Amino acid sequence: MTTRVRFAPSPTGYLHIGSARTALFTYLYARHVGGKFLLRIEDTDLARSTEESTRSILDGLAWLELGHDEEVVFQSDNAEKHRATALKLLEEGKAYRDFTPKSEPSDQNVKEGIVERARAAQGFKNMRDNPFRDISEVESNARAANGDTFAIRLKVAESGKTSFEDAVYGLQERNYADTEDLVLLRSDGHPLYNLAVVCDDIEMRITHVIRGQDHLTNTHKQVLIYEALGVTPPTFAHLPLIMAPNKGKLSKRKHGEVVSMTTYRDAGFLAAAFRNFLALLGWSAGEEKEIYSLTELIEKFSLDGIHRSNAVFNFTENDPRKWTDDKAIWMNAAYIRTMPLADLVPFVKAELKVAKLWRDEYDDDDESPISYPYEEGVAGFSSPPGLRRGADASSAGWSANRVVLSPPEIGSKPWFENTVDLIRQRFFTLKDFSAQGRAYFSEDYDFDQAAIEKNLNKFPDLKTWLPELAERFEPMQSFTEPEIEAVVKAFTDEKGTKLGVIMNGARTLLTGVAVGPSMLAVFETLGKERSILRLKSQVVWNQ
């Protein structure tokens, strides 16, 4: 029998980080065993489900590249079958009509009400005290024929227990006494979650149900339905939950955008990096390794490697440097600087396009349009303009390893790729290419005040020296690192100052920031013309 698993989100919001991880694990499991990964939208709660959130979830999955097999199933399409199933159980005497009038608690008070009632009952609640549980079939039929409204509840046996072997948590048992006669069909004929899930999982021939641990008690209820239906339940695997830093629930209401998948997409994260990060939240291959390609994840994934304890998604609210988990940021940076350049370039291109910094010369054989779902103006996250990392951005040992032949023509495709390769070394997100990296692609870039103070204002001589250096550049025939170095060194000696003073001053003037690659590489990359222009510029000095 081929393995068939499904990811079954309810479309009541965007793709939550926890759901995304569930989807990932489910996907990895399917691919690992060569099974099918199916998608089902659990939109039985018509009041709360929206098309927009369905789209958002699909977008999120697409971004993470978790492609599903077969058609997406919409649970609401199967409502008729769910109803029929409930009626069948009623007929067989495995369920009963509950004529208790429906009480309508205001949504928000539901939880509180539950706790209140439980307290009041001191925990000793008889789950089998429904007055309609044992009325005669005749009476039940008569009332129904009379037009009395009723819900259909599963008739859970007085004694016994449900049990199943969870692939993660092991043997799970629960006394019937602790499970209520759950409602299968609402009095308005609307099928409820547990019924719908079981029916659909059977219909879709699901072999493994992988979902959050918050469903553990639902699973017992579902096992009851499977039993009533005479169907062997699938294998269950419950996943530990992802918690907020205070170990509480990670929710949109409380934590906002950090929990949404689209936030990461829009903040310049690479799907591969975020997926990698997510995979390690609650799962481990049992080895000392952090970076895994999708192929490796699929290869190594197993249900045995899933933990039983919840994981904290670590971030600090109101701290722009720690807005999301450090490790996620680190991982993204690691991907950016180590992935094959050719794989990174399309992402940078897309980012520059959004920032209106892209020029077609950067890609002479440009034909295929790149889909880039980012939207502009998602600030707040990513690296903000003024250089969030101010004093910490990045380079080194790096330029020494570069073999510089003849420099590519400024603005050409090779130039673009070289430049991306040069600056990616110290970037954290794709956004950095258009923010911190702006000066490489535009004449219109900002100057970091702290950099000006530190590297220019402290050395007033630079105001005349730097334009002077520009003049030394003018006659140069070839503008490559060795030659530039010779000129700058000679100039430095002549002025009797340190190389660092000139280099750092030039860096600030040429790139607007105090951090960046080797200055020789910057000069060469920017090219003679632009270097001279920027060295001579007095705008900063006149501020």
Added chain:
RNA sequence: GACCGGUUCGUCUAGGGGUUAGGACACCGCCCUUUCACGGCGGCAACACGGGUUCAAAUCCCGUACCGGUUACCA
């Protein structure tokens, strides 16, 4: 309250009878260096608590504490 689950550095985790309890992120220091990173080296830092079982317990058992999940005619 009841039922169920969990508890190894700040965080993610390895380890499941004998380990100097390992790695990663973060943080700190040193090296590299024209800046900042990267990289290298080093440091800080953990088995929730109490009882057992055992020659030996972070690992097995019991209890306690704490945390979480669930307890809807929501999903």
